[in-house]
Amino acid sequence: MEKSAYKGVFVFVEQRKGIIQNVSLELMGKARDLADALNDKVYAILVGNKITDKAQMLIAHGADVVVCADAPELDDYLTEPYTQAIYHIVNEYKPSILMLGATTIGRDLGPRLSARLGTGLTADCTKLEISEEKELLMTRPAFGGNLMATIVCKEHRPQMSTVRAGVMRKLPADNSPKGEVIKIEIPFKKDKFRVKLLKSVKEKGAMVDxxxxxxxxxxxxxxxxxxxxxxxxxxxxxxxxxxxxxxxxxxxxxxxxxxxxxxxxxxxxxxxxxxxxxxxxxxxxxxxxxxxxxxxxxxxxxxxxxxxxxxxxxxxxxxxxxxxxxxxxx
Ligand SMILES: Cc1cc2nc3c(=O)[nH]c(=O)nc-3n(C[C@H](O)[C@H](O)[C@H](O)COP(=O)(O)OP(=O)(O)OC[C@H]3O[C@@H](n4cnc5c(N)ncnc54)[C@H](O)[C@@H]3O)c2cc1C
Structure with missing residues (x-):
């Protein structure tokens, strides 16, 4: 498929127990800039269980379209169901850019997806820009932070990157835009699910963010x-x-x-x-x-x-x- 046929700046929206994580709203702010530079749209990928009501919040933070997979299989994060869901959505929509938070979830999901999609992934980006050739310029520290490397994914799509929390700025919520919410069914291959979540136990003396x-x-x-x-x-x-x-x-x-x-x-x-x-x-x-x-x-x-x-x-x-x-x- 021609590179120009891939469209849209997509953000994987991370939620934990139905709470949208700040890092995803920050990424939406950046996605808005990138999409404006490309004259393209921002898509939020919202996956979880009983999660569709969060779509409006994503529109208020910059999404034009929310692609929502709402299913019991997507309740708590598990690598295989989430990978299958995002992989299916990427294959349906053929995004030009896909961004994830460099969180424990993003760091687990990102590499697995990039391998399945046969594309590259630039981790922990500190700057994202669009070049004159309309490629995504992904800048990240290299050699122990002593220089900054700008990486371009020329041959493959989507161009994938992870960004840490706090690096980008989220847009103030604006409830006036009317975005589109698309519900999508995921054809899960349940025989590939190898891990079952029996229970989650919160660490004592809860971690401070x-x-x-x-x-x-x-x-x-x-x-x-x-x-x-x-x-x-x-x-x-x-x-x-x-x-x-x-x-x-x-x-x-x-x-x-x-x-x-x-x-x-x-x-x-x-x-x-x-x-x-x-x-x-x-x-x-x-x-x-x-x-x-x-x-x-x-x-x-x-x-x-x-x-x-x-x-x-x-x-x-x-x-x-x-x-x-x-x-x-x-
Ligand atoms: C790949 C790589 C990744 C790294 N990642 C990180 C990272 O994420 N975060 C990080 O912090 N470092 C990181 N480092 C380590 C980094 O290079 C430094 O070694 C580290 O930040 C030094 O910590 P420091 O400033 O506390 O100690 P030092 O460099 O030893 O500085 C101590 C300072 O305290 C001052 N001082 C001493 N006593 C007093 C006093 N009584 N009152 C006032 N000042 C005093 C001294 O003048 C000195 O400036 C990384 C290194 C590498 C190679």
Whole structure:
């Protein structure tokens, strides 16, 4: 089939227990830009069980068309039923572009789909644009984050990419557009279902999603001991902030991995980001430099973190945070 016959910018909409995940709304915002540049339409792929009523929300966030597969087989995420559903939809509609969130679900589904479809997949993109030749330019960090590589999928369709939460911006909801909702039946091959979900058990002390936090206080190696973490925790309580960390601190086992900011952690975009005792390695900056306001505290005035900071404080972070906390409470 000719490349030009593939149409539409498609977003796989991730939902968990019927709740649409923010990353998918962010992708819809980007899909809108790309579709406008191609003079094409945005399609949301909505799959789940008793999920059709969520279609309107996707239209409000930028979809022209919602392709909805509503079936009991699609209740909780399982690799095979979801792969079969999206594969069927892609074969019916022949999208030019297909985007997924770089979440645990997107990272499981994306590669399986790309293999089944015989096309490429660029993971963890930080920038997506349309070239003059109308190809999708997919940019992502390469060689440990030391350079950015722009990848083009010239020979195959759809052009597939995953994007992490927090990288793109979602559009404000607008309830005026009238989109189209298409219901689609999936001809499941149930003999291929090899995994059955018996029950889901929520981890105790529920995981924190730092990518949703408004204020983050991030602990670096310069504060990575019991005293430093206690000072950070105290300030976090005062500011109603979440605590995150650099990889050095996560690798030392002091903070769990789901709170790591950076290339191999999460991308965050809070209103206020404190980088405390963090040098500002490129892999850390990749995850936080889009924050609205960055406060860096470091005793080394040449630390690279100061290059991205809106406010830089040179000094001992322990003393500075203690004083700040006292003032805020005083
Ligand atoms: C492929 C790859 C992926 C990576 N992914 C990530 C990632 O996702 N996230 C990430 O963070 N890193 C990542 N890294 C690691 C990254 O390169 C750095 O090693 C790491 O970010 C350093 O963490 P840090 O800034 O806390 O520690 P350091 O670089 O050791 O910096 C500590 C800083 O604390 C300051 N300091 C010390 N004491 C005090 C004090 N009392 N008061 C104030 N300041 C003080 C020092 O001046 C120094 O600047 C990755 C590396 C690779 C190769």
């Amino acid at each position: 730092i990518s949703e936090a408004k204020i983050l206080i991030s602990c670096g190696r310069g504060m990575a001991n019991d005293e430093g973490l206690k000072i950070i925790d105290d300030l976090a309580k005062t500011l109603k902030a979440q605590v995150s960390a650099s990889r050095a601190v996560v690798d030392a086992g002091l903070v769990p991995h789901d709170r790591q900011v950076g290339q191999t952690g999460k991308t965050v975009r809070p209103d206020l980001y404190f980088a405390v005792g963090i040098s500002g390695a490129i892999q850390h900056l990749a995850g936080m430099e889009e924050s609205d306001f960055i406060v860096a505290i470091n005793r080394d005035k040449t630390a690279p973190i100061f290059q991205v900071a809106d406010l830089g404080i040179v000094g001992d972070a322990k003393q500075i945070l203690k004083q700040l906390n006292e003032r805020l409470n005083g």
